[in-house]
Structure formats: C-alpha cells, structure tokens
Amino acid sequence: MARRYSADVYGAEKSEIIAFKQGFHGRTFFTVTVGGQEAYSDGFGPKPGDITHLPYNDVEALRQHVSSRTCAIMMEPLQGEGGIIEPSEEFIQAVREVCHQHNALLIFDEVQTGNGRTGHFYAYQGLGITPDILSTAKSLGGGFPIGAMLTTTKLAEHLKVGTHGSTYGGNPLACAVAEAVVDVVSQPETLAGVAEREALFRQGLAKINDKYPIFSEIRGKGLLLGAALNEQWQGRARDVLVAAGEQGLMVLVAGPNVVRFTPSLVISHQDIAQGLEKLEKAIASLVQ
Numbered sequence: 508m509a510r511r512y513s514a515d516v517y518g519a520e521k522s523e524i525i526a527f528k529q530g531f532h533g534r535t536f537f538t539v540t541v542g543g544q545e546a547y548s549d550g551f552g553p554k555p556g557d558i559t560h561l562p563y564n565d566v567e568a569l570r571q572h573v574s575s576r577t578c579a580i581m582m583e584p585l586q587g588e589g590g591i592i593e594p595s596e597e598f599i600q601a602v603r604e605v606c607h608q609h610n611a612l613l614i615f616d617e618v619q620t621g622n623g624r625t626g627h628f629y630a631y632q633g634l635g636i637t638p639d640i641l642s643t644a645k646s647l648g649g650g651f652p653i654g655a656m657l658t659t660t661k662l663a664e665h666l667k668v669g670t671h672g673s674t675y676g677g678n679p680l681a682c683a684v685a686e687a688v689v690d691v692v693s694q695p696e697t698l699a700g701v702a703e704r705e706a707l708f709r710q711g712l713a714k715i716n717d718k719y720p721i722f723s724e725i726r727g728k729g730l731l732l733g734a735a736l737n738e739q740w741q742g743r744a745r746d747v748l749v750a751a752g753e754q755g756l757m758v759l760v761a762g763p764n765v766v767r768f769t770p771s772l773v774i775s776h777q778d779i780a781q782g783l784e785k786l787e788k789a790i791a792s793l794v795q
C-alpha cells in the first residue's frame with residue numbers, strides 16, 4: 508500500500524522502507540524481509556530490495572538516515588517477538604515527525620499489540636500519535652483466521668479493487684467473526700479489565716522474584732508482558748518455558764532472555780493466581 512501510494516504520488520524513486528532491528532512483521536517473503544531478524548528471511552533466494560533496518564529507539568540513527576527517498580517507516584508500537592521492547596516517548600514522537608517532514612507513511616504493525624492486548628483497543632491510542640497504515644490480525648478473529656489493514660480514505664484510493672487482492676480477502680464469515688470480536692473487545696469494561704489483570708501479574712511476578720531472583724525487570728504493557736532474565740540466567744528463557752510446561756502452564760518466550768505472558772484478555776483472577784503458583788513451582792524446580 509505504501510509503495511503503491513508513493514509511486515503514484517511521488518514517483519518510483521521514493522521506495523525505501525525503514526524498519527527496525529529485532530522487529531517481526533510476519534512470514535510472507537516481503538514481511539520476513541521487512542522484519543529485522545535475518546534468521547527468518549535468509550535461505551529463500553533474492554530478497555525484496557530497498558529495505559533498511561535501524562536500531563529501535565535510536566532517534567539519532569533515524570534522523571541521520573531518513574530522507575526524501577523514504578516511502579514508509581514500519582514498526583511495532585511495542586516489539587513483541589524481539590523481546591517485549593517498549594518505544595521511548597522521544598522515539599515515537601521522532602518517528603511521526605520525520606514521516607511528516609519527508610512525506611513518508613508511518614505503518615504500525617499491530618498484529619500482536621492490537622485488539623485490546625495493551626489495554627487500549629489499538630496500542631497507538633496510548634502513544635499520542637496516529638499511524639497512516641495499521642495492520643491487525645491474530646486476536647482480531649478470536650482464533651478464526653483474519654487479517655486486516657486500516658488506513659485513511661485518502662490513502663485507500665490508491666489501492667482500489669483490482670490493484671491488489673487475495674482469494675480469501677473480505678471473506679464474509681471471517682468478517683462476521685471479527686465484528687463480533689471487535690464488539691466485545693472494544694467495550695470499556697474489557698479494556699479496563701486488561702489494566703487490572705496487568706497489575707495482578709506484575710504483583711505476582713514481583714513476589715516470585717523476591718523469593719527466587721531470576722528477573723531483572725518486568726516490562727511491556729497490558730497483557731503483553733515480558734519478564735527479562737537477569738545476568739545469571741541469560742539464555743535460559745526456554746528452560747523456564749519447559750519447566751512451566753511440566754507444571755501444566757503455557758508461557759511463551761520472546762528471544763532467549765525473556766519469558767513472555769500473553770493470556771486471554773478475560774482470564775479470571777483465579778486462573779492468574781493458579782498460573783503464578785505453577786510458575787513459582789517451575790522456577791523453584793530450576794533454582795533447586
């Protein structure tokens with residue numbers, strides 16, 4: 508969409524896409540290449556070109572690199588797979604500002620952060636800026652496969668029916684499911700419940716860490732939380748995942764040093780308490 512818009516309005520020269528190291532944007536060949544981890548994009552032949560990866564949260568690097576050739580900046584408003592990395596306020600403001608300055612489009616990948624995950628319906632709503640294009644999927648369908656791209660009316664004119672498409676695009680069943688999900692998740696009570704549950708997780712994780720100090724910090728937002736392992740436990744996130752599994756608890760990792768928690772947005776308080784108990788047992792088994 509961004510490439511098409513830039514080509515139409517400014518010419519083919521304006522095609523550079525800036526993205527960020529450790530970013531993850533999915534597994535089509537284009538999106539693995541825009542993602543900032545070569546492990547996902549190597550080995551499939553020549554890659555789509557004119558994509559630059561800069562360090563996340565580095566305002567200086569961004570200002571130095573961006574130019575009139577930049578077509579779009581693509582980022583996660585909170586890096587998920589890359590380790591639950593939040594953007595600094597300065598970085599977010601700078602990204603929006605340089606996009607305006609250079610007529611580049613700002614694309615937020617909200618596939619992981621969207622649909623209530625951070626306690627806002629979309630994460631950008633908690634950041635004080637608005638992207639030009641937003642991608643959303645995963646929880647949009649509550650488990651049913653659907654992805655969607657949101658943009659402004661002005662930009663949408665450059666991607667008309669026939670310009671691009673896919674066999675299952677606009678599938679009526681998937682759209683009906685997503686509408687039902689959006690109706691429930693966008694309720695103020697659902698969103699407020701996310702912040703309430705975040706507090707329970709943070710308290711519980713701090714308590715475990717007092718007893719068995721293995722985390723250096725708990726980061727993230729809403730119910731997209733990462734417990735970063737301290738110096739002594741570097742590289743052992745997967746061990747925690749396996750030990751948790753042995754207790755009947757499913758957790759995730761975000762890289763080798765972060766244990767990730769992304770429970771249901773309506774998980775019961777009782778399930779949180781029980782899960783934290785199991786996690787404590789798992790960590791105890793590793794420490795001992």
Ligand SMILES: Cc1ncc(COP(=O)(O)O)c(C=O)c1O
Pocket residue numbers: 531532533534535538583587588616617618619
């Ligand atoms: C930010 C982000 N974008 C995209 C995706 C998924 O994309 P795909 O379904 O192409 O693998 C993920 C999955 O984890 C994600 O976290």
